[in-house]
Amino acid sequence: xxxxxxxxxxxxxxxxxxxxxxxxxxxxxxxxxxxxxxxxxxxxxxxxxxxxxxxxxxxxxxxxxxxxxxxxxxxxxxxxxxxxxxxxxxxxxxxxxxxxxxxxxxxxxxxxxxxxxxxxxxxxxxxxxxxxxxxxxxxxxxxxxxxxxxxxxxxxxxxxxxxxxxxxxxxxxxxxxxxxxxxxxxxxxxxxxxxxxxxxxxxxxxxxxxxxxxxxxxxxxxxxxxxxxxxxxxxxxxxxxxxxxxxxxxxxxxxxxxxxxxxxxxxxxxxxxxxxxxxxxxxxxxxxxxxxxxxxxxxxxxxxxxxxxxxxxxxxxxxxxxxxxxxxxxxxxxxxxxxxxxxxxxxxxxxxxxxxxxxxxxxxxxxxxxxxxxxxxxxxxxxxxxxxxxxxxxxxxxxxxxxxxxxxxxxxxxxxxxxxxxxxxxxxxxxxxxxxxxxxxxxxxxxxxxxxxxxxxxxxxxxxxxxxxxxxxxxxxxxxxxxxxxxxxxxxxxxxxxxxxxxxxxxxxxxxxxxxxxxx
Ligand SMILES: CC(=O)N[C@H]1[C@@H](OP(=O)(O)OP(=O)(O)OC[C@H]2O[C@@H](n3ccc(=O)[nH]c3=O)[C@H](O)[C@@H]2O)O[C@H](CO)[C@@H](O)[C@@H]1O[C@H](C)C(=O)N[C@@H](C)C(=O)N[C@H](CCC(=O)O)C(=O)O
Ligand SMILES: Nc1ncnc2c1ncn2[C@@H]1O[C@H](COP(=O)(O)OP(=O)(O)OP(=O)(O)O)[C@@H](O)[C@H]1O
Ligand SMILES: N[C@H](CCC[C@H](N)C(=O)O)C(=O)O
Numbered sequence: 001x002x003x004x005x006x007x008x009x010x011x012x013x014x015x016x017x018x019x020x021x022x023x024x025x026x027x028x029x030x031x032x033x034x035x036x037x038x039x040x041x042x043x044x045x046x047x048x049x050x051x052x053x054x055x056x057x058x059x060x061x062x063x064x065x066x067x068x069x070x071x072x073x074x075x076x077x078x079x080x081x082x083x084x085x086x087x088x089x090x091x092x093x094x095x096x097x098x099x100x101x102x103x104x105x106x107x108x109x110x111x112x113x114x115x116x117x118x119x120x121x122x123x124x125x126x127x128x129x130x131x132x133x134x135x136x137x138x139x140x141x142x143x144x145x146x147x148x149x150x151x152x153x154x155x156x157x158x159x160x161x162x163x164x165x166x167x168x169x170x171x172x173x174x175x176x177x178x179x180x181x182x183x184x185x186x187x188x189x190x191x192x193x194x195x196x197x198x199x200x201x202x203x204x205x206x207x208x209x210x211x212x213x214x215x216x217x218x219x220x221x222x223x224x225x226x227x228x229x230x231x232x233x234x235x236x237x238x239x240x241x242x243x244x245x246x247x248x249x250x251x252x253x254x255x256x257x258x259x260x261x262x263x264x265x266x267x268x269x270x271x272x273x274x275x276x277x278x279x280x281x282x283x284x285x286x287x288x289x290x291x292x293x294x295x296x297x298x299x300x301x302x303x304x305x306x307x308x309x310x311x312x313x314x315x316x317x318x319x320x321x322x323x324x325x326x327x328x329x330x331x332x333x334x335x336x337x338x339x340x341x342x343x344x345x346x347x348x349x350x351x352x353x354x355x356x357x358x359x360x361x362x363x364x365x366x367x368x369x370x371x372x373x374x375x376x377x378x379x380x381x382x383x384x385x386x387x388x389x390x391x392x393x394x395x396x397x398x399x400x401x402x403x404x405x406x407x408x409x410x411x412x413x414x415x416x417x418x419x420x421x422x423x424x425x426x427x428x429x430x431x432x433x434x435x436x437x438x439x440x441x442x443x444x445x446x447x448x449x450x451x452x453x454x455x456x457x458x459x460x461x462x463x464x465x466x467x468x469x470x471x472x473x474x475x476x477x478x479x480x481x482x483x484x485x486x487x488x489x490x491x492x493x494x495x496x497x498x499x500x501x502x503x504x505x506x507x508x509x510x511x512x513x514x515x516x517x518x519x520x
Contacts, residue, residue: 001025002118004039004064004100010117011110014069017079017090018100022063027118027180029111036061039118041111041180044068046232050107051083058097065093066110069103108209112179116213122186123214126156127196129333130211132247133222133257135378136326137175137200139318140222142353143330145198150347151339156189158182159200161354161488166192176205179212196337203228203243211250218336219251219272220329223260225377230405241265248272255332257325258283275335277328279321285332287324292388298359299367299389305331312341316348318357320385322378355487357382360507365477367391368511370503372487374401374428376411379484383419392478397424397467398485400442402433409438413445416458422474423458426467428485429493435462464492465506472510483507 004022025037031053034040040057042050042065051071058065065081072090073082079090081101093099104110116123129144131137138160145155157164160175165188172181176199189197201219205211224244226237234240241262248254248270256263258278267274277285290303299319305312305328316327327348334344352358358370369386373379379398386394396416400409416423425442427435439460446458461467464486471481483503491498 001037007039007114007117008102011113012104013110014103014105015072016100016102018094019098020100022098022100024063024118027111027115029107029178029180031056031060034060034062037063039064039066039114041066041107041114042068042071043107043111049083051081052086054081054086054088058093058099062099064100064102066102066104066107066114068107069105072101072103106209108179109212112209112212115180115183118180119183119187122183122190123197125190126186126194127218127337128214128216129196129198129218129220130201130214130216130247130251131198131220131222131329132201132203132206132244133220134225134227134375135381136222136322136329137202138372139323139353139356140220140326140329141198141200143327143348143351144333146351147330147334147339147344147347148196148198148337150343151334151337153195153337154193156185156192156194156197157199158185158197165189166194174202174205174210175200176202176210179210182210182214201247203240204233206243206246207234207239214250216247216251218253218255218333219247220333221247221254221256221260221263221266222325222329223257223377224262224266225375227375227377227405227408229407232403233405245269253336255329257329259325275332277325277332279324279328285328285335287328290321290324292319292385294367294389299357299369299386301327303327307331307335310341312345314345314348317350317352319389320357320381322381322385323357355489355504358487358504360504360511366475366479366481368472368475368507369480369482370487370507371482371484373398373482373484374486375405375408376415379412380415380419382482382484383415386480386482387419389480391480392476393421393480394419395422395424395471395474395479395481396420397426397471397481397483398442399426399428399435399464400438400485401429402431402435402438404431406441409441410445410448413442414448415445416442417446417449421457424467424471425458425460426464427462427492428464429489429491430495431493432495435494464501464503465510468503468506469510472507 001023005020027039029041034057040062081088254272258276276283286306287303360368373382490502492501
């Protein structure tokens with residue numbers, strides 16, 4: 001419990017109406033999560049206006065409402081919280097419910113600052129490592145945590161696949177969750193005596209102030225390519241780039257990929273000490289002599305890492321140059337901890353990441369991989385990598401998420417047409433969009449590869465399970481089949497509902513022979 005008055009000392013606000021001598025039991029921004037004594041922060045979101053949930057929050061026992069100053073209007077009966085669909089008299093809230101109303105300029109910023117204060121600034125009590133990049137955040141987070149754990153550190157994690165507070169794992173809705181959830185998780189990590197937290201920092205997380213009150217000891221920049229541009233994400237590539245670059249003004253040491261063409265823009269205005277890693281240029285941590293091989297059906301990467309005067313041979317269970325970049329980032333981070341070379345080698349040799357280049361076949365003569373490539377850059381890297389293993393045929397199955405960048409669909413279609421021998425276009429998470437329309441857009445992109453002189457060969461099967469079964473039925477010796485886009489996800493999201501669907505399960509079932517008769 002925290003006293004509202006002491007929390008308010010730590011934030012900027014416009015006005016406070018009501019008794020600030022209140023004890024706060026919790027902090028949240030979703031009315032359903034409000035409990036007796038909670039502080040409820042109203043956020044005007046993409047679909048809903050949190051201010052319209054004031055009555056619900058009050059019903060659930062909110063003690064404090066933090067509102068955007070622009071929604072507090074002076075009326076004849078005194079101040080009211082006024083939105084398009086709702087009017088609530090502030091003095092009635094104070095008189096009848098003993099609720100305190102705090103008006104601020106930016107409720108997202110206030111949520112972040114109040115959450116940090118409410119949970120007693122847990123980020124200041126651990127080493128914080130923040131990882132950003134269009135692709136590779138999860139993989140790098142797992143590799144980093146794997147190395148630190150190998151060296152005996154207790155490591156908390158927050159990212160796309162799950163959060164880990166040092167004792168419990170939980171799935172999270174966002175890669176970078178809302179600030180109140182982040183600080184709640186961080187405080188549990190502190191309670192569970194974590195030494196450090198490795199967290200993925202998405203551009204959307206930065207843009208929406210989810211990480212505003214965290215100063216990262218180490219910030220990692222992996223890469224950036226045009227993605228996440230569209231309604232509900234970023235307006236332009238420059239805005240996307242700008243958001244990612246903010247991490248370099250919010251960390252003590254910035255570890256950056258020297259080979260990324262936009263690295264200078266990412267570092268513009270940086271306030272951190274900079275270290276770099278590279279495969280192409282001399283840098284603090286470098287890889288050379290990379291080669292890729294297959295052992296017992298597992299696709300591996302081999303390389304030599306050079307750091308200062310030392311050289312080490314590394315083997316990883318993750319294929320591809322892009323994974324070597326992820327490993328270089330993790331090795332660079334490890335340089336700031338007490339980790340020895342054997343611990344780095346051992347951790348990298350065994351680390352796998354759920355749904356990232358996950359091999360589902362052993363001894364079948366062909367390889368069936370599950371991967372999370374869901375944009376052009378990742379699909380291109382993945383298919384180019386898999387080509388290096390010289391498959392008889394490279395077959396790819398994928399769809400594209402609804403309510404995400406539309407450009408992804410054309411680009412991924414074109415890339416599949418260009419790099420795969422056969423493509424099965426299927427459905428991903430259509431969300432609120434028509435899955436057939438998304439598949440047609442992918443098909444348009446794929447046909448573009450025909451115009452460019454390639455001969456794409458493909459089929460459209462909207463049912464993801466049927467698409468996998470079809471692929472298994474056509475698989476022959478030395479084929480590589482990759483099911484891309486959903487990786488670790490255990491659901492398919494259609495019109496706001498998450499139905500159970502797990503690529504790993506459907507592939508296993510299809511491989512085990514549970515193939516239904518397929519009608520084209
Ligand atoms: C587009 C976007 O970023 N949306 C995020 C946003 O939702 P929203 O703006 O639609 O929320 P809203 O429904 O309008 O609600 C507004 C406010 O009213 C409140 N509310 C709403 C309903 C209700 O009954 N009661 C109530 O109090 C909500 O809690 C919220 O505070 O705020 C929510 C709560 O924080 C997020 O979960 C949600 O992420 C959605 C699920 C999402 O898909 N976001 C993507 C774009 C995203 O953030 N992706 C990045 C990773 C990308 C990557 O790196 O690949 C991420 O970090 O996950
Ligand atoms: N460094 C990289 N560069 C390009 N592609 C990568 C890189 N690392 C991984 N990938 C590809 O991107 C996919 C997603 O990887 P990962 O989950 O690590 O990235 P992410 O940034 O966490 O993604 P998201 O935030 O969208 O969940 C992988 O399955 C792989 O195909
Ligand atoms: N972090 C990514 C994940 C996309 C995964 C894909 N399966 C989809 O649903 O679009 C995003 O939110 O854009």
